[in-house]
Amino acid sequence: MTQTSSDAATEPGDGLVVGEDGLARPGWAATDPLLREYYDSEWGMPVTDERGLFERISLEVFQSGLAWVTILRKRAAFRSAFAQFDPDAVAAFDATDVERLMADAAIVRNRRKIDSTIDNARATVALREAGGLVDLVWSHRPDATPAPRSVDEVPSSSPESVALARALKTAGFRHVGPTTMFALMEAVGIVDTHLVGSHRRGTSGVWGSAV
Template identity: 50%
Template sequence: MDATITSADGIRRCGWAHSAPELLPHHDDEWGRPLHGDQPLFEKLCLEGFQAGLSWITILRKRDAFREAFTAFDIDRVAGFDDRDVERLLADARIGRNRAKITAAISNARATQRLVENDPGALDAVLWGFAPPRRTVAPGSYASIPASTPGSTSASAALKKLGFRFVGPTTVYALMQFAGLVNDHSAGCHLAAGEPGAL
């Protein structure tokens, strides 16, 4: 796929944004836009954990179901899930029914709860503390971007020390891309570094 493609509206976007109808608004409105807040970042961390080994479009298409099943990813409510909730989630055909990923999401809610209990914004601070300097030159293509970076490796290690699971360097780098800690829009995309609409 080309690094960038001109859409029907005349705007040039990353090539991957054209591979499914749901990806175009995701590309423009979410991916790479700076995201802050413990709860939104917790949700993205969970979704990236469920995405491991799957394509992102699979998770994006199930996101509303995930939000319903996981009580809008409310940190305190997910932290309170018990064995009955695990079985409920395993029986929910609308979501990714992987026991290890489900229990990791619950464990990560508890880790987040501990982290932010006396320090609201602490998850945001931890993650954004690993954001590299903003790009001034966009990558030539999405294919040229590594699956992980030294920054995502360090962030992964820090999260694991805090008790988080399913937060390997590749998963964390996907989160960094999604949440705008990095701008990995390809050169030529209207949202790429150096473009007037850059994030």
């Protein structure tokens, strides 16, 4: 038995860890309690509201180059700093708000990412005249989802994520490359990249068992 934490029991060898609760999770979600809770209850579940998608895009933007757990630990602070990710409110941010955010040690103080998030809020508002952010993002759902049996089989991008990145950039979004957008698609249930064998595989209601 390989003991990786008090809650991790065995490693089947495909990147899954079977915890003491008998549930199989990928290694990244098996030890840290915050990541485990995020994986068990949120990651891969459908997000179909504008504010929710804007928040997820914003967090993916800030995550670029950082560990996802860092963003999760700062999530409450991000919500407070960015008006609960209300696109209308963030779209109205000005230079004073940028300086406020750059001085906020509770979030990631990266001016390029802050500026991108404000620009993305404005693009989100503008998209309402063309069907809205939710329709644009979900229109890139593929005909089939991956069915990875090991972590090595999980893709980092797809033709649909390339197309989504292109469409968002055309609509005025920034910092939304194909890899970042594939991560978004995984997070909001557009694709199901839970490993076959994970207790979360097929639980989103979007893809069924999808094996």
